[in-house]
Amino acid sequence: MKNPSSPPIPSHQPPATKPAAPNHQPLSVYPKLAQFKTVAALRARLSALALDLPLDERMRTAAEGSPLAEPFAIGGVRVGNRWCIQPMEGWDANRDGSPSAHTLRRWRNFGLSGAKLIWGGEAAAIDPAGRANPRQTLATPDNRAGLVALLDELRGAHRECFGTTDDLLVGLQLTHSGRFCRPNDQRLEPCIAYHHPLLDEKFGLDAGDDSVVIRDDEIERLIERYLVAAGVAREAGFQFVDVKACHGYLLHEFLSARRRPGRFGGDFEGRTRLLRTIIERIRDQYSDLLVAVRLSVFDTVPYVTSRDVGQPMRYDELLPYDCGFGVDANDPMSIDLAEPLRLLGELKRLGVATVNLSCGSPYYSPHLQRPAIFPPSDGYLPPEDPLVGVARQIDVTRQCKEAQGDLPIVGTGYSYLQDFLPHVAQAVVRRGWADFVGLGRMVLSYPELPADVLASGRLTRKRICRTFSDCTTAPRHGLVSGCYPLDAYYKNLPEARQLDAIKQRRPSNPSR
Numbered sequence: 001m002k003n004p005s006s007p008p009i010p011s012h013q014p015p016a017t018k019p020a021a022p023n024h025q026p027l028s029v030y031p032k033l034a035q036f037k038t039v040a041a042l043r044a045r046l047s048a049l050a051l052d053l054p055l056d057e058r059m060r061t062a063a064e065g066s067p068l069a070e071p072f073a074i075g076g077v078r079v080g081n082r083w084c085i086q087p088m089e090g091w092d093a094n095r096d097g098s099p100s101a102h103t104l105r106r107w108r109n110f111g112l113s114g115a116k117l118i119w120g121g122e123a124a125a126i127d128p129a130g131r132a133n134p135r136q137t138l139a140t141p142d143n144r145a146g147l148v149a150l151l152d153e154l155r156g157a158h159r160e161c162f163g164t165t166d167d168l169l170v171g172l173q174l175t176h177s178g179r180f181c182r183p184n185d186q187r188l189e190p191c192i193a194y195h196h197p198l199l200d201e202k203f204g205l206d207a208g209d210d211s212v213v214i215r216d217d218e219i220e221r222l223i224e225r226y227l228v229a230a231g232v233a234r235e236a237g238f239q240f241v242d243v244k245a246c247h248g249y250l251l252h253e254f255l256s257a258r259r260r261p262g263r264f265g266g267d268f269e270g271r272t273r274l275l276r277t278i279i280e281r282i283r284d285q286y287s288d289l290l291v292a293v294r295l296s297v298f299d300t301v302p303y304v305t306s307r308d309v310g311q312p313m314r315y316d317e318l319l320p321y322d323c324g325f326g327v328d329a330n331d332p333m334s335i336d337l338a339e340p341l342r343l344l345g346e347l348k349r350l351g352v353a354t355v356n357l358s359c360g361s362p363y364y365s366p367h368l369q370r371p372a373i374f375p376p377s378d379g380y381l382p383p384e385d386p387l388v389g390v391a392r393q394i395d396v397t398r399q400c401k402e403a404q405g406d407l408p409i410v411g412t413g414y415s416y417l418q419d420f421l422p423h424v425a426q427a428v429v430r431r432g433w434a435d436f437v438g439l440g441r442m443v444l445s446y447p448e449l450p451a452d453v454l455a456s457g458r459l460t461r462k463r464i465c466r467t468f469s470d471c472t473t474a475p476r477h478g479l480v481s482g483c484y485p486l487d488a489y490y491k492n493l494p495e496a497r498q499l500d501a502i503k504q505r506r507p508s509n510p511s512r
Contacts, residue, residue: 030386
């Protein structure tokens with residue numbers, strides 16, 4: 001760990017900062033979390049894994065003084081509690097980017113959740129060409145009315161259920177999908193920062209095709225589109241915008257663009273210039289609009305897609321590894337937080353109001369970013385107990401919070417904790433390891449979880465996300481996004497039968 005401010009992790013403890021090497025063990029080696037019925041049982045499993053994961057004995061209600069019920073200020077705005085709804089990439093808007101009935105329903109559920117920080121709710125593309133799928137929401141002038149409708153749906157539901165929106169902070173995530181653009185159909189139409197040899201191989205990109213590499217003059221126009229999108233979000237009534245720099249998308253890829261010549265690559269200053277410039281321009285143009293960043297604070301080597309235990313692609317010929325951000329160049333399976341911590345300091349200096357820390361990419365390292373026993377169709381069996389992945393993200397967030405104490409930080413990676421999510425979330429916030437706890441796929445099956453925890457301290461077990469990964473597998477095949485196993489709304493859609501057929505015919509041969 002290249003972070004002098006943090007104590008070394010004892011050598012006998014599986015480090016929370018290193019993705020596990022594949023062990024080629026069968027799936028059953030890792031017990032499903034749902035089989036742990038008590039906090040004591042989970043503690044025993046954590047002890048067996050030598051993981052230091054905060055875990056309170058019981059979840060407390062707001063009336064009992066739960067840390068999760070405490071208000072917290074972001075950019076001068078009083079946010080009513082410590083629950084955050086993460087932005088999720090929708091596959092259910094209309095082709096013109098406007099919300100469908102599916103999209104509006106999801107946003108209504110976000111409002112009903114009881115969370116007081118809504119981090120975008122949706123990944124909205126800054127232009128049609130930057131979409132990750134043809135039915136992604138757009139943050140463009142033509143879709144201003146659609147964004148207003150989403151915000152009205154969310155705020156109206158929240159007001160009906162909780163009486164006020166005065167302590168509710170809602171933003172919109174602005175994104176360009178870069179290497180993973182699919183604006184017209186399932187075909188990739190990439191726009192990349194540089195040729196990454198492993199990702200080029202994995203996704204079938206010609207390493208000699210420079211037409212897909214965005215030019216510096218095109219970057220200037222890209223910055224303008226971010227500025228326009230921020231203005232649209234502001235006019236629609238959003239209180240902040242998230243300049244998305246995570247999960248392998250364009251702005252995240254620029255952070256590792258050592259192989260790119262010119263002003264937007266090479267050294268740290270060059271690789272962070274695009275992100276910093278977009279933030280500066282938005283803040284200069286719209287002084288009353290808060291700016292946030294969702295950041296993949298560390299990465300890893302891309303993994304092979306297969307039905308087997310996950311294995312990293314061969315990278316020995318690329319050492320020292322120059323294609324990662326937040327990784328050790330001499331051992332890219334390990335984390336080096338030196339540059340990420342430096343970037344967080346820069347973001348704070350630029351006036352970024354809050355950051356949301358994630359990692360890796362769902363396209364090439366889903367076990368790192370979304371710990372789960374059940375992999376998505378384009379994934380692989382977990383190479384480590386998913387609890388290790390949860391602990392890794394929580395520990396890295398702790399280190400970032402310790403280094404940048406007055407920068408509000410949202411932590412992620414909690415859904416795999418399932419019944420014990422509130423126990424860990426409560427302990428993390430109480431210890432000051434993170435200021436907010438972010439929920440993503442969990443709110444697809446159980447949007448009211450934050451409200452239930454704070455009101456009664458009890459969960460409805462049949463609604464708890466078990467990380468079946470259908471919410472990823474479905475959109476990977478062009479189906480609308482949602483929780484097919486647990487939400488009757490999606491279970492009864494025709495797409496549910498299509499999803500079942502897709503899972504049955506998943507190829508057994510490993511691919512790139």
